[in-house]
Amino acid sequence: MRGRRGGDDRGQLHGTIGGGETDAVIAELRLLGRGGEPIDLGRTLASHGVAALPPNRVDVMSRTLETTLSIGPGEARSVRVSAGTGATALVAVTDGPVGAAEADELARLVRHMLRLDEDLSGFYAVAGADPRLAWATSGAGRMLRGATVFEDVVKTICTTNCAWSATERMVGALVQHLGTAGPGGGRAFPSPAAMAAASDGFYRDVVRAGYRGGYMTKLAGAVAGGELDLEGLTDPAIPDDEVEARLLRLPGVGPYAAAHVMLVSLGRYGLLVLDSWTRPTYAAITGRPASDVAIRRGFRRYGKFAGLAFWLLLTRDWVTDPG
Numbered sequence: 001m002r003g004r005r006g007g008d009d010r011g012q013l014h015g016t017i018g019g020g021e022t023d024a025v026i027a028e029l030r031l032l033g034r035g036g037e038p039i040d041l042g043r044t045l046a047s048h049g050v051a052a053l054p055p056n057r058v059d060v061m062s063r064t065l066e067t068t069l070s071i072g073p074g075e076a077r078s079v080r081v082s083a084g085t086g087a088t089a090l091v092a093v094t095d096g097p098v099g100a101a102e103a104d105e106l107a108r109l110v111r112h113m114l115r116l117d118e119d120l121s122g123f124y125a126v127a128g129a130d131p132r133l134a135w136a137t138s139g140a141g142r143m144l145r146g147a148t149v150f151e152d153v154v155k156t157i158c159t160t161n162c163a164w165s166a167t168e169r170m171v172g173a174l175v176q177h178l179g180t181a182g183p184g185g186g187r188a189f190p191s192p193a194a195m196a197a198a199s200d201g202f203y204r205d206v207v208r209a210g211y212r213g214g215y216m217t218k219l220a221g222a223v224a225g226g227e228l229d230l231e232g233l234t235d236p237a238i239p240d241d242e243v244e245a246r247l248l249r250l251p252g253v254g255p256y257a258a259a260h261v262m263l264v265s266l267g268r269y270g271l272l273v274l275d276s277w278t279r280p281t282y283a284a285i286t287g288r289p290a291s292d293v294a295i296r297r298g299f300r301r302y303g304k305f306a307g308l309a310f311w312l313l314l315t316r317d318w319v320t321d322p323g
Contacts, residue, residue, distance in 0.1 A: 023080060023092040027107035029114070031087040031139075035121025040139025041081075041089050043319040044114060048264055048311075050155050051144035053168065054175040055189055058144075066094070067113075068179070068186030069147055071105045076179070078186035079106055081114075089114065095184025115142045118267050123305040127312075130301075136312050140319050143264045143308075149230040150223055151189045152265035157212055157219075157252040159260070166208075173207040195220035215252030233266055240268050240304070259307065269308035272296055281314050 031039040042063040045051065052058040057066040065081040077093055084090040091110050098106070111117065120141050127133040146152045158170040178194040179187030195216060203213025222228035228250075233243050243266065247258035259271040272278075274292050283289040290298070299306040312319070 023094050024097060025090050025092045026079075026098065026103040027091040027110070028084055029089045029091065029107070029111060029116060031089055031116070033120055033142075034117055035119035035124075037119075037121045037124050037137075038087065038139040039114070039116065039142060040319075041083050041114075043140040044142045044144050046319045047140075047143045048315070049164070050152075050159065050264060053155055053158075053171045055179065055187055056144075065144075068182050068188045069106060069109050070180055070188040070191065071102055071109075074180060075102075076182040076186070076188040077102065077106060078182050078184050079110065081110055095182050095186065109147050113145055113147060115145065115267065118142065120305075123269075123302070123308060126302055126305065127309065130309075132313055133309055135316070140312060141308055143311075145265045146189065148189075149233055149261070149265050150192055150220075153219065153230060153247075153250065153253070153257075153261055154189075154195070154216060156257045156260050156264075157215055158209070160212070160252070160254075160257060170207050170209050170212070177202070177206060192220040192223035196224045212252060218251045240270050243268060244271065263307050263311060269305045270303070272299065272307045272310045278310070278314055282310075285313065 031041060033039055042060055045058045045063060045065055046060045055068045058064070063083045066078065067081075068076050068078040070076050077098060078095045080092045080094050082090050082092070089110075091107055093103070093106065123141060124137040128137050146155065154174070155167075155171055158167045174190055174195070175187050178190035178198060180191070180194075181187050198217070200213065200217070203209045203216060207213065209216060219228070223230055232238075233246065240262070243262065244258050247253050247261055248255070253261070256273065256275045259273045262268040262271055263273055272292075272295060274295065279289075279292075279295075282295060295310070296306070299309050302309040
């Protein structure tokens with residue numbers, strides 16, 4: 001996400017998505033967090049630019065997400081997530097009928113992506129007394145994540161040291177050429193096995209990933225071969241500092257990328273994402289530059305939610321009135 005939030009990546013959040021007559025609603029999800037806190041679907045969809053990378057298409061104006069999800073080896077289906085009646089979100093399949101088991105899996109994946117099982121009530125309790133962030137307690141704070149931690153790590157690697165257009169190109173090529181296709185033509189994010197099997201030439205000439213190609217191949221090979229369990233990082237029993245240490249050992253993941261994955265994918269909000277976009281944006285908002293130490297100190301009251309508070313302060317204009 002570095003360096004590309006205010007302009008380029010926000011533009012992609014406002015495409016046009018329309019419903020179809022044959023869409024079949026398979027689930028109605030209650031937009032209420034585990035701690036009883038409200039969830040605003042539009043603010044969740046607008047929470048960060050990486051959320052709108054393929055296979056996702058996000059339309060903040062209509063509070064709608066379209067995506068294609070893998071539901072088994074060689075199987076993928078496309079869904080539309082939209083606002084329902086009251087505080088609910090509707091999940092509809094857009095590429096033909098599905099069986100009960102497939103519908104249950106699609107609904108489970110959407111719940112995971114929307115983070116409906118997380119409890120942000122502790123964050124709201126602190127933010128409600130903070131004039132800078134009291135607005136967030138009406139449903140902001142959930143970061144739309146990918147269907148897997150692997151997807152979020154790969155996308156994060158694609159954001160490092162490059163323009164946003166390069167990030168879009170890399171992720172788009174991975175999905176287009178390696179993702180499993182659904183019956184309607186949509187493609188899911190590629191599996192670790194598919195990425196591991198791709199040639200060096202593919203990463204060089206098609207994805208044009210540069211040095212990141214080697215990182216992706218090594219990461220995908222380790223996951224596909226069972227030597228690396230990225231999904232296990234969601235285990236709440238693992239301390240945050242251990243999760244950070246494990247992320248930092250991954251190919252292509254440095255301090256920025258580790259903090260980013262913890263924020264957008266793992267629900268571990270203690271680290272601040274400090275990079276070439278967040279630092280000057282914070283300075284512009286506060287009217288003065290600050291050292292990283294001073295920035296961290298300013299959010300210490302939020303404890304394990306410090307990184308989330310920092311991110312919401314920076315992106316208030318993205319999510320206070322998304323549609």
